Amino acid sequence: MKPPQGWEEIRAEVLRRIDRRDWRPGATIPTEEQLAAEFGCARATVSRALRELAGAGVLERRRKSGTRVATHPVRKATLDIPVIRLEVEGRGQTYGFRLIDRATAVPPPAVAARLGLAPGQRLDRFRTLHLADGRPTALEDRWLNLAVLPEPPPADVSLNEWLVKTVAYTYGDISFSAEAATPEEALLLETPAGAALFITERTTWAGEAPITSVRLAHAPGYRLRTVV
Amino acid sequence: MKPPQGWEEIRAEVLRRIDRRDWRPGATIPTEEQLAAEFGCARATVSRALRELAGAGVLERRRKSGTRVATHPVRKATLDIPVIRLEVEGRGQTYGFRLIDRATAVPPPAVAARLGLAPGQRLDRFRTLHLADGRPTALEDRWLNLAVLPEPPPADVSLNEWLVKTVAYTYGDISFSAEAATPEEALLLETPAGAALFITERTTWAGEAPITSVRLAHAPGYRLRTVV
DNA sequence: GGGGTTATTATGTGCAGACATATTACCAAA
DNA sequence: TTTGGTAATATGTCTGCACATAATAACCCC
Numbered sequence: 001m002k003p004p005q006g007w008e009e010i011r012a013e014v015l016r017r018i019d020r021r022d023w024r025p026g027a028t029i030p031t032e033e034q035l036a037a038e039f040g041c042a043r044a045t046v047s048r049a050l051r052e053l054a055g056a057g058v059l060e061r062r063r064k065s066g067t068r069v070a071t072h073p074v075r076k077a078t079l080d081i082p083v084i085r086l087e088v089e090g091r092g093q094t095y096g097f098r099l100i101d102r103a104t105a106v107p108p109p110a111v112a113a114r115l116g117l118a119p120g121q122r123l124d125r126f127r128t129l130h131l132a133d134g135r136p137t138a139l140e141d142r143w144l145n146l147a148v149l150p151e152p153p154p155a156d157v158s159l160n161e162w163l164v165k166t167v168a169y170t171y172g173d174i175s176f177s178a179e180a181a182t183p184e185e186a187l188l189l190e191t192p193a194g195a196a197l198f199i200t201e202r203t204t205w206a207g208e209a210p211i212t213s214v215r216l217a218h219a220p221g222y223r224l225r226t227v228v
Numbered sequence: 229m230k231p232p233q234g235w236e237e238i239r240a241e242v243l244r245r246i247d248r249r250d251w252r253p254g255a256t257i258p259t260e261e262q263l264a265a266e267f268g269c270a271r272a273t274v275s276r277a278l279r280e281l282a283g284a285g286v287l288e289r290r291r292k293s294g295t296r297v298a299t300h301p302v303r304k305a306t307l308d309i310p311v312i313r314l315e316v317e318g319r320g321q322t323y324g325f326r327l328i329d330r331a332t333a334v335p336p337p338a339v340a341a342r343l344g345l346a347p348g349q350r351l352d353r354f355r356t357l358h359l360a361d362g363r364p365t366a367l368e369d370r371w372l373n374l375a376v377l378p379e380p381p382p383a384d385v386s387l388n389e390w391l392v393k394t395v396a397y398t399y400g401d402i403s404f405s406a407e408a409a410t411p412e413e414a415l416l417l418e419t420p421a422g423a424a425l426f427i428t429e430r431t432t433w434a435g436e437a438p439i440t441s442v443r444l445a446h447a448p449g450y451r452l453r454t455v456v
Numbered sequence: 457g458g459g460g461t462t463a464t465t466a467t468g469t470g471c472a473g474a475c476a477t478a479t480t481a482c483c484a485a486a
Numbered sequence: 487t488t489t490g491g492t493a494a495t496a497t498g499t500c501t502g503c504a505c506a507t508a509a510t511a512a513c514c515c516c
Contacts, residue, residue, distance in 0.1 A: 178406035196424035198406040292479040
């Protein structure tokens with residue numbers, strides 16, 4: 001066989017062997033050292049290839065016991081979550097947004113729990129309608145912890161983008177679900193009441209401090225794509 | 229400053245600096261060599277840390293121009309997509325499934341287009357109801373290209389799992405959306421007609437050959453989670 | 457034979473050096 | 487001024503070696 005040259009070639013070759021079922025799901029593949037000898041390269045190069053495959057969920061690796069082909073297809077997909085403006089502009093449409101209302105209030109228990117707030121603590125709430133070519137594309141309901149921010153947000157730019165540039169890197173979780181549109185949501189999104197909406201919920205922390213919790217209700221037809 | 233030891237420490241330190249806005253979005257950070265000198269480690273170690281961060285979308289790297297903090301918050305989330313049985317069992321429920329019907333037919337144009345089929349080509353169609361503690365949790369509508377399979381699938385195991393173990397590694401795309409339940413879906417999922425369903429659509433190829441296209445309609449309440 | 461300690465083993469990580477490659481900046485020739 | 491070639495530079499990758507760490511196998515003593 002012709003020897004692979006770089007770690008990408010080795011990754012491809014390993015995938016081929018799994019695909020050809022030379023190495024079956026659950027089976028242990030040769031050690032890094034054996035593969036390095038076979039491919040005529042350093043162990044580090046094999047290691048790099050196998051690490052990538054393990055990261056993609058194709059292989060499972062454990063010290064001492066070795067590397068085996070993943071049995072359970074817990075396929076890992078990487079999901080790109082752009083800001084809405086970029087998503088709209090990427091479709092060749094013109095982006096716009098409209099602030100619906102803004103208030104200071106005690107968030108509903110679900111939001112308070114997600115952010116880990118003491119009961120009764122007040123937050124700022126912004127509701128924004130995102131527009132593509134003038135038509136509503138998503139309704140944003142954001143609870144924001146202004147106390148942790150160095151300066152108040154400006155009114156002339158999308159709160160989403162301003163936040164990203166201002167509070168820098170943060171951790172958070174995201175969840176996706178489907179919900180029927182409430183009458184108010186239906187009105188704002190110009191869709192029939194009860195229509196199935198794609199919901200994105202994101203909660204973000206900067207270190208220990210809860211920053212914001214957002215609920216995005218996407219207009220019908222929205223689709224989130226990725227490749228495996 | 230106390231020097232980080234491993235590449236994970238370096239990654240954490242870089243994240244801290246981005247978080248503290250020492251390095252702002254869009255700004256170029258020091259070269260690998262400079263960082264290696266500062267941290268008192270080899271360039272390879274810095275490289276490993278920065279590569280991970282670039283993979284996570286935090287940094288953007290280009291040869292010669294250097295490494296900069298990502299401006300566009302295209303956050304990459306990794307999504308684990310387990311088989312339904314594991315998802316159900318992970319919730320502590322008992323998994324079951326029921327084959328609703330099976331037929332050979334010409335798929336609708338949308339499915340044929342996704343799989344890249346010649347018009348009029350026939351496929352096998354399986355519709356399966358997945359159960360958690362006896363209650364419906366998802367409705368699976370699968371179009372399968374039996375021609376490319378080495379052997380016919382057995383009836384006593386989930387088609388999904390059998391496929392994964394049989395055709396080995398494949399690639400495909402996934403999309404998520406929200407749709408209102410049709411009367412038939414509502415009946416099968418024991419939910420009111422028009423309820424908002426979370427839809428997962430997956431198309432899979434093995435090399436060039438289209439294998440299968442699946443549409444999963446999840447019962448209301450389903451939620452897909454991930455962390456950033 | 458049972459239970460706990462020790463040795464072995466495969467992966468995980470690190471280092472120093474080298475060359476490859478993409479990209480930019482710069483300078484000279486048309 | 488524009489164009490084309492060249493040098494400089496930062497990342498990308500590889501090698502060969504070393505030691506760390508986790509998990510298993512082997513062993514020994516009671």
